[in-house]
Amino acid sequence: MLRPFPEPRAAYVHVPFCVHRCGYCDFTVVAGKDRLIPAYLDALEIELEALGTPRPVDTLFVGGGTPTHLPPKDLSRLLNLIRYWFPPSPAAEFSVEANPADLDHKRVEVLANHGVNRISLGVQAFDEQTLQLLERDHRQADIERSWNLVRQYFENVSLDLIFGVPGQTLETWKQTLDAAAALQPTHVSTYGLTYEKGTRFWSRRKKGELVAAAENLETEMYALSMETWTAAGLEQYEISSFTRPGFRCRHNQVYWQGLGYWACGPGAARYVNGRRETNHRSMTTWIQRLQQGLSPVDDFEELSPADRARELIVLGLRRCDGIDAAEFLAQTGFELRSLEPHAWQRHLATGFLEETETGRIRLTKAGRFVADSVIVDFL
Template identity: 45%
Template structure:
């Protein structure tokens, strides 16, 4: 559908030129049964070659590009050896120099960290660690097919705290056989650690994963939607009481500890992306690299382009996409900022949907614009698409 209204000229080019960079390291010690990311397990012999390929992709920037945030995600970037990490981080700092007060995050599994590795990360400018804890219950870790234990979490946080104290943890709720009591216990345990950020995700059964197959065969049952909603809402209320701001559907932070890198995505600003399966959004064009690690290495080292999908959005598509993304934030849409960023008036895109969804208690208005309610957050993916794209 087309908006009749002509956009005002976009005054702010900032959101089209990247100030953030994502690098994907696909290697993991083990492929967890629920995981659908671009992951490579059991092929550690490819690691050195992969680092050479990602360094080559960085070199194609031609000139160093200063950034405000860097996110080394995966996979498990912390699974790389000390020399591999060192080689990678030197090149990341060369091609993507971090601006003053920049944020440099690495994702880590608890069992892959050591005091030496943390020292090396700190030495190369990493100042934030996102730890894949998932649950503190050993039997639930087993049903998630994770290989770490709660003791690994203790040790990792003990090592991190004096060196890289900006720690975030991921938790998963709605795991088969979990109860409201196990979820409450996980949250209570989490807030006893010196951490500043928590991401909570409801377990999803991605088609084709071992976990999905187990459910198909009737070997496990997913928990009820009512209980999942109860867990989600409990998490929001509990973490708020504990001083965490609920700033995005799944994310909670102490004041000044929001994940600035992810805020780039939720604002729908531009970002660089390097590595297998990595996405980038540069000057209004979305690109996606091949999701196959061998293919990525072969292409990049042969001097070819690893991009396998490319799409340039029209200004109106960019505006609608921005609306859907920004609705993930607790702050939602700020009409004035939205117009400044996209050139479109969000109210024209939303039209009479505002009234319909207000009445359904799925959105609420605030002095600057509107945002989803708690009930709206629970169905955010479908709701945001309806609000942004339905006419």
């Protein structure tokens, strides 16, 4: 018999404010509209109240946008609201995304005083040229300053880095990796730059103003990430994620295991009782609907059991631990290899997938370089 959907034990809250929109950014962001902060917080309170009763969680993640762009008083109100409606269990992981440019003592103190215990710092690069091309508003000096500041309060600090940026060379990427490794972070996420439709980078590439990095250069950069982080004592546990032992991001693991999670804020997506709902991405629509007593949900889907099983394969293959066939059967009701049997056979034969002695199927190291083309065969 299939397991019923348990009540989520994870929550995500989206804070959409940023100083400006970076050219590659496809997130739900409002730039230069800080006057909307009070209305955002009021609307968030209405959305949270609709939960009816506080929902205890083991992981909380406040992302954006730039949550730390909020002035300290507003940041404090936000965190109080979140902690009331999603009371964290004693050993909960409580992450907040932060940008090097706007972190100051006051804000970091507010985070620490409200029980935040993990910071995800959006560093992206350590060289000025790449930071400027990405249109980030922080500079090298901000990284050092903000790192020293957060480390005074938090042990668990993750860094986000981007490779495959136009103009970035293997040498400049190596400089970024080495500079990041010298800081000895507990966790690192390295992402290849993508060009999402609707972003400035998308149109600039179309016009020929930006030239995407060559595929073989991106492959070399990814290989260098793996090499650097392994040498620095971090374990790769997901396609883009590396961690010191004991510091895996528990919140992201909820997503990758196909478990449920609450979510609030404009554009936020939740997965509760097998139903996926996404809020309106437009900040003003989201606020207005909540003010008028209407649902902030723009879109929803309930996956069929087979689609849910396929999604679990896609998510599970991103994890270096791979998929446990027995666990998969219990969670979905499907034999793992009964879905797309030819794709399993083909990728096991080509060596992009492997089966471990304990019955898990996972990407091999070679498979991680072509993960997208392997995973697409299970959709």
